[in-house]
Amino acid sequence: MVAIGVICLWSATASAHHSFTAEFDINKPVKMSGTITMVRWSNPHGWIYIDVKGDDGKVVNWAFETAAANALYRRGTRPEDFPVGTQVTIDGFLARNGTPTATSGKLMFADGRAITIGAGAVAGEQK
Amino acid sequence: MRMPKVAMGLLLSVAAVTALSAQAVSRTTASAAIPRMADGRPDLQGIWQARSRAAYDVEDHPARFGIPAGRSVVDTITIPYQPWAAMKQRENFEQRAKADPLVECFLPGVPRIMYMEHPFQIFQMRDAVAMTFEWQQVFRLIYTNGTGPSTPLQFWMGDSRGRWDGDTFVVDVTNHNDRTWFDMAGNFHSDALHVLERYTMLDADTIRYQATIEDPKVFTRPWTITVPLARQREMGRVLEYQCRAEMEEAKGDFKADPRTWYQDGSAPVPPLPSEPRSTTAAAPQGQIPRTADGKPEISGFTEADAGGANWGFEPHNEPFTPGGRGVLVDPKTGGLPYQPWARAEKQDRTTPGRGYDDPTAHCFAGGVPRSLYVPSPFYIIQTPAYVVILLERMSWRIIPLDGRAHLPDTIRLWQGDSLGRWDRDTLVVETKNLNGKTWLNEVGDVISHAATVIERFTPVSASLMQYEATVNDPVVFTRPWTIAMPLKRNPKGELLEVACLEDNQDLLHLKDVKERGIQ
Numbered sequence: 001m002v003a004i005g006v007i008c009l010w011s012a013t014a015s016a017h018h019s020f021t022a023e024f025d026i027n028k029p030v031k032m033s034g035t036i037t038m039v040r041w042s043n044p045h046g047w048i049y050i051d052v053k054g055d056d057g058k059v060v061n062w063a064f065e066t067a068a069a070n071a072l073y074r075r076g077t078r079p080e081d082f083p084v085g086t087q088v089t090i091d092g093f094l095a096r097n098g099t100p101t102a103t104s105g106k107l108m109f110a111d112g113r114a115i116t117i118g119a120g121a122v123a124g125e126q127k
Numbered sequence: 128m129r130m131p132k133v134a135m136g137l138l139l140s141v142a143a144v145t146a147l148s149a150q151a152v153s154r155t156t157a158s159a160a161i162p163r164m165a166d167g168r169p170d171l172q173g174i175w176q177a178r179s180r181a182a183y184d185v186e187d188h189p190a191r192f193g194i195p196a197g198r199s200v201v202d203t204i205t206i207p208y209q210p211w212a213a214m215k216q217r218e219n220f221e222q223r224a225k226a227d228p229l230v231e232c233f234l235p236g237v238p239r240i241m242y243m244e245h246p247f248q249i250f251q252m253r254d255a256v257a258m259t260f261e262w263q264q265v266f267r268l269i270y271t272n273g274t275g276p277s278t279p280l281q282f283w284m285g286d287s288r289g290r291w292d293g294d295t296f297v298v299d300v301t302n303h304n305d306r307t308w309f310d311m312a313g314n315f316h317s318d319a320l321h322v323l324e325r326y327t328m329l330d331a332d333t334i335r336y337q338a339t340i341e342d343p344k345v346f347t348r349p350w351t352i353t354v355p356l357a358r359q360r361e362m363g364r365v366l367e368y369q370c371r372a373e374m375e376e377a378k379g380d381f382k383a384d385p386r387t388w389y390q391d392g393s394a395p396v397p398p399l400p401s402e403p404r405s406t407t408a409a410a411p412q413g414q415i416p417r418t419a420d421g422k423p424e425i426s427g428f429t430e431a432d433a434g435g436a437n438w439g440f441e442p443h444n445e446p447f448t449p450g451g452r453g454v455l456v457d458p459k460t461g462g463l464p465y466q467p468w469a470r471a472e473k474q475d476r477t478t479p480g481r482g483y484d485d486p487t488a489h490c491f492a493g494g495v496p497r498s499l500y501v502p503s504p505f506y507i508i509q510t511p512a513y514v515v516i517l518l519e520r521m522s523w524r525i526i527p528l529d530g531r532a533h534l535p536d537t538i539r540l541w542q543g544d545s546l547g548r549w550d551r552d553t554l555v556v557e558t559k560n561l562n563g564k565t566w567l568n569e570v571g572d573v574i575s576h577a578a579t580v581i582e583r584f585t586p587v588s589a590s591l592m593q594y595e596a597t598v599n600d601p602v603v604f605t606r607p608w609t610i611a612m613p614l615k616r617n618p619k620g621e622l623l624e625v626a627c628l629e630d631n632q633d634l635l636h637l638k639d640v641k642e643r644g645i646q
Contacts (some may be wrong), residue, residue, distance in 0.1 A: 012405020019569045022640060023380040028430075042224045042630035045492065066632070070503075070519070070623040073280060093447075096479060097639040 001042060018044075020119075024103045028094035032062060032102075036086045041069050041079040048082060048117065050090065057081070062105040064090050067119040082107075092118065129316070142511035155440045161294075161328040164251065165419070169294050169328045171249045171256070176357040177242035177336070184312035200242075202351040206314060211456070212345045219265065229308055230263040232370035234265055234283035234521065234626050236307025237300045237322055238338035242354045248365045248510045248525065250515050252426060256289055256517055258507045264368045264492060264522040264542070268506055268622055269298055276301055280318035281318055282624040283307060296326040306376040306629075309340075309352075317344040332358040363590050364525065367540050371628060372491045372564075378581070381489055386468070387602065389539045396577040398599045399608045407456065407554050408585035409499025410595035413551070415435040418509065423552050423586045426509040430621030431594065432613045433500035435569045440610055448569070454500075456595070471571045474573025479646060485566050490627035490634075492522040492541035494565030495558045495580050496596035500612065506622050513545055514554060520625045526556055532557050539576060554584040575602040590616050 015058035024061040051059050066072060082088075089108040095101035119125040140404035158355060162170040180188075186205055188194040198204070198584025206214060219226055223595040235243060240260055247260040254272040255291040265466060269287040276286040279302075286302035300322040308315050323353045335627040341349045375381040416424040435443060435451020441462050442453035466472065475481060487493055493501050498518050508515040516524040526547040563576030576598035585593045592614040639645070 014269070015234065018488035019475075019479075019482035019485060019635060021447050022479040023633055023636050024447075040630055043625045044627045044631060047630070047632070068625060069280070070625060073278065077534075095636055097636050098645075099636070099639075101636065116294065 003055050020103065023027065023095060025096050026093055028100055029091070030094055031089060031091040033087070033089040034062065036082055036084050036088060037109070038084065039063060039079060039082045042071075043068050043070070045119070046072060046117075048088075048090065050088060060100050062100045062102065064092055064117075065119075066104055066117040070072045072117065075116070077117065084124075090117070103127065157272050166253075167435065168251075168291055169296070170251065171296060171326060171328065171334065172251050172592075173357040174246050174248045174362045174365060176246040176359050177241050177244065178352050179354045180382045180544065181242040181352065182239075182244050182310060185310050185314055185352055186312070188312065190520075199350050200354050201212065201529055202353070203348075209345060209347055212315075216313050216315060217461060219308070219315055221313075223311060225547040226313070227311055229311070229370075231441045231628065233306065233628055234624075235262070236283055237267070237285050237287070237305065238324065238336075238340075239307060239309055240265055240267070241282070241324075241336055241338070241356075245368060246359050246362055246552055248509055248512060252508060252510065255426075255506075255508065257506075257517060259364060259365060259517075259523045259525055260517060261365050261368050263368055264518050266521070266523045268517055270621070273614075277424045277621055278302070278623065278625065283626045283629070284624055285320075285322065292325075298324040298326070300324060315345070316340070316342045317377075321577075324508060330362070345509065346483050363523075364534075366538065367492075367542065369491070369492065369541055372486070372541065375489060379492075381486070382484075382560050383486075383564045384472075384527060384561075387474070387575040388575065389561075390391045391537065393576065395536060396601045398579055399601045399604065399607055401597075401599055404457075404581070404595075406583045406585045406593060406595060407611060408553070408583075408595075409587050411552070411586065412591075414589075416589055419512075420511050422509075422511075422549055424509065425554065425563070425584060425586060425592060425616075426507045428504060428506050428617045428619065428622065429614050430504040430590070430620070431500045431502055432615055433502045434612050436500040437497070437502060437574055437611060439568065439570050440572065453609065456611045458606070463572060463608055464605045465573070466603060466605055473571050473573050476573075477553070478565070480641045480644060481571065483634070483641040485569060485594070486541075486564055486633055487566070488637055490520075490564070490631055493518070493520065493567075494541055494561065494567075494574070495524070495543045495545065496520065496525065496582060496598075496610070497565060497567055498542065499594065499596075500568075501615075503625065504620060504622060509633075519622045519624065520627060536560070539563075543580070555634055556582040556584070558582070573603045575600055577602040584614070592616070609633070 024120050032052045036053035037051050038049040040047040047070050049062045050062055052062050087110050090104050092102040092104040106114050108114045108119045164170045183194045187198050187199040245262040246292050247258050250257045256269040258267040267532045270291040271289040281304040282302055285300040287298050287300050289298040305318040319342050319402045321341045323339040329335050336354045336356050339349055339351045355508040397461050417461040418424045434454040435449050435452045438448040440455040444450040467571045508518040514526045524542050526545045539562040543558040547556045547559040558580040563577055581597045583595045587593055594614045595611040597607055597609040
């Protein structure tokens with residue numbers, strides 16, 4: 001289910017190695033729910049893949065970019081926090097190139113727990 | 128003259144024994160003559176390069192096109208593979224032109240980096256030994272402070288912890304991933320790899336390098352590589368071989384801007400007139416720590432409080448990029464003093480299609496001064512003769528303090544040629560010979576090959592340094608300008624390798640945006 005909504009003043013990365021505004025579109029916020037199919041704990045950014053069922057019933061595998069592995073680790077996040085098969089909701093912004101790709105902000109578990117997985121500095125935060 | 132076989136054999140044996148004892152004698156005498164540190168430990172510092180064909184194949188191998196023949200450097204002659212692994216190695220060998228991780232310029236891992244045919248330099252402090260390699264500016268930071276691995280993470284270059292066993296430097300290398308090879312012949316390991324290295328100086332110019340390889344998933348028993356490392360006395364410094372940048376430029380995947388980059392025969396451009404600057408750092412708060420030779424002690428894990436400099440030097444608060452307080456201290460008003468062409472170029476670089484052109488999006492070195500505020504932490508190695516900055520994004524800056532001259536104009540480097548000197552308690556670093564291919568930040572601020580960058584590192588307390596960088600670039604600006612920010616030291620911090628090339632999917636997206644003209 002793709003829900004386009006207002007996500008306010010939340011944004012890109014403290015550990016970016018590339019321009020976020022060039023790759024992702026701030027005018028296209030998204031929030032999606034699905035099942036984790038793969039986690040890439042990698043550099044310069046990690047990736048979490050989820051299967052998302054659309055309104056037409058078709059399942060699309062979406063890629064959500066996370067902060068770099070180091071940044072996640074230093075925040076206390078661990079690779080085993082995201083077992084494959086877990087039902088999650090992730091918010092973020094769509095990639096400009098139209099592929100099923102987005103940069104991420106928060107990942108929310110079914111029990112209400114939330115982790116900031118995005119490179120996620122709030123706009124205005126000083127880095 | 129014909130000689131009976133037995134007599135011939137005897138003669139050869141005598142000759143061999145004589146040669147061996149001569150060697151033993153010379154080693155005994157030489158071992159007394161190896162250089163030593165003040166604490167009596169062997170001094171491994173200097174520029175070294177393996178003298179071996181191990182980089183092609185660590186086992187005995189015949190010559191092939193582009194591969195000279197060579198003898199095995201393995202104690203068991205052949206590697207004791209488990210049967211499945213022996214088959215896998217043969218498959219790797221057949222596929223090597225594509226499957227060798229170095230084809231993509233990935234980090235080579237340990238021990239492979241130690242015997243590639245590229246020089247490297249060793250720097251030695253009490254708490255850490257650093258090795259800076261020419262190849263792709265890889266480095267190794269070997270902690271010698273009694274600690275063990277601090278994370279369960281896997282790294283291309285592993286996690287290295289060193290200790291001294293008499294005159295031998297012993298390094299435990301753990302936390303390997305399963306993606307590196309031992310050589311170009313497809314010899315490989317799993318993530319259960321443990322490497323125990325032993326560095327022993329045989330004389331002032333030779334280190335015997337040994338690496339014992341254990342990997343119960345792949346081998347039937349441990350085995351050991353032995354390779355001599357030879358001091359490169361004639362080589363004044365280690366230069367750069369930026370494998371990935373060279374490859375992408377050769378393929379046309381990265382195009383430098385002819386207005387900023389150095390091209391053979393570029394005439395020197397005289398610098399802009401400038402007033403002498405001294406540091407604006409506050410007076411030290413209490414005693415600052417000092418080295419044995421009385422200089423301020425600046426080594427260890429350090430992070431810039433970068434004020435969002437990687438997203439602009441002036442105060443900024445746009446959505447979708449981290450904000451920043453502004454780090455430009457001169458000029459105080461009006462922003463960067465651009466020449467008109469360069470201001471237009473900077474504006475153009477902020478459009479989506481130009482995101483691909485930022486060299487750091489390709490994982491290339493950040494350049495000077497950007498590498499210090501990208502932001503990622505770095506580790507400073509300090510000896511009486513050098514300050515070395517090891518950047519977490521896997522690149523380094525070697526700053527000699529010995530008063531030498533800059534490199535010839537024709538040698539251009541991503542991280543430039545940096546020379547340092549102490550001006551009372553400020554480390555002043557002058558960088559020239561930049562290649563003009565880097566950007567100053569993600570919003571496209573411009574720097575060219577003609578730039579001279581003067582950086583000032585001034586300790587103001589045990590945990591804080593003031594950092595300033597003055598850029599004098601007559602091709603891009605109308606006057607010199609200066610940024611300033613604090614650097615914070617953290618004695619407990621450790622670098623975590625950023626292998627940027629391992630999963631750079633962003634570059635493909637940025638290429639798509641550029642090529643399809645997406646706005």
